[in-house]
Amino acid sequence: MREIACPDFSARTTMRVGGTAIAEVILESRDDAFLLPERLRRLGGTILVLGAGSNILARDGKLPLVLVRPCLTEGPEVTAETNGKVYVRAGAGIPLSRLLRFCMAHGLSGLEGLAGIPGSVGGAVVMNAGSFGTETGEHLHSIEILTGTEIRQCQFFELALGYRSMSIPNSCEDFIVLSATFCLTKGEKRAITESIRHNFFKKKSKQPVTAWSAGCVFKNPSEAMPAGKLLDLVGFKGKSMGGMAFSTLHANFLINEGKGSATAALELMEEAKDAVHRQFGIELEPEVRIVPCLLR
DSSP states (O other), rough: OEEEOBBBGGGTSOOOOBBBHHHHHHHHOOOOOHHHEEEEEEOSSEEEESOOOTEEEEESSSSOOOEEOOOOOOOEEEEEETEEEOOOOEEEBBHHHHHHHHHHHHEEEOOGGGOOOOOHHHHHHHHEEEEEEEGGGGGGEEEEEETTTEEEEEEGOOOEEEEEOOOOOOOOOOOOEEEEEEEEOOOOOOHHHHHHHHHHHHHHSSSOOSSEEEEEEOOOOOOSHHHHEEEEEEEETTTEETTTTESSOTEEEEEEEOOOOHHHHHHHHHHHHHHHHHHHHOOOOOSEEEEOOOOO
16 A cells, blocks of 8 residues: 555546645555555545546645545456356456457457546446446446445445446445456457447547546436537537637537646536526536535
8 A cells, every 4th residue: 555645636637637635545455455444544534536537527726635546457357257258357447448458359248339438447337437338337247345444245236327327225335446347248359359449449530539638528418419419509619718628529528728727627617507508408417526526
């Protein structure tokens, strides 16, 4: 376990904005999990579990947060094969891109739609990340979590999956995902590789995947009226403020043009929400996680 004082969010999130936290605690092995509660009690503050920082908008200034980074990178590895199903376990800190490369190399199908999504396995599980009709949760067999000082397995049927969300009903404690086991099927390596590459380049052609962005900033209200279309119709595609801008490639991506700030990002988001509500009566809900979350 390692501890870093006053970590900077702008160096730990894909949007490259935000202030500083109280401290960052990095879990480098499963054994570190048992030492975590006492360390957190000493540090105080509100806990924020952070993966690759790809869906986070951290506010500016000194934030009363303690970051927990589960940098557990065991795997990916095949743990079992039965009835045509292949079970693959991956540590929470493994990048999704690495998991997909493993699937290509071993001819394992199911996760092709996640191509081009930034972030780690743990973050994808908690957010139920999805793309091209595929969601992370639908391919889960089980997850390994830390609750308090206990490490336990949660089976798929114990999870409540929603649009960009995952929770564990009847759990009274917060939890940290340590690893996930996916249920996949065998397929032809070439076809799987071509599907992943096709999805990646299709996403790259329509979304600013290489820009400083947190991904889609608002949830889609419906298939017929996705957030990007609504933002485009109210004139926010390409609109900028204080170094932040809605992408000209895809209006639902808020990007940092180089010198942006969280304050400017939040102001621009509020303006966009108000414009959509005035014109269409639709209340856009952030998909990006804003931290700390302040009640309005």
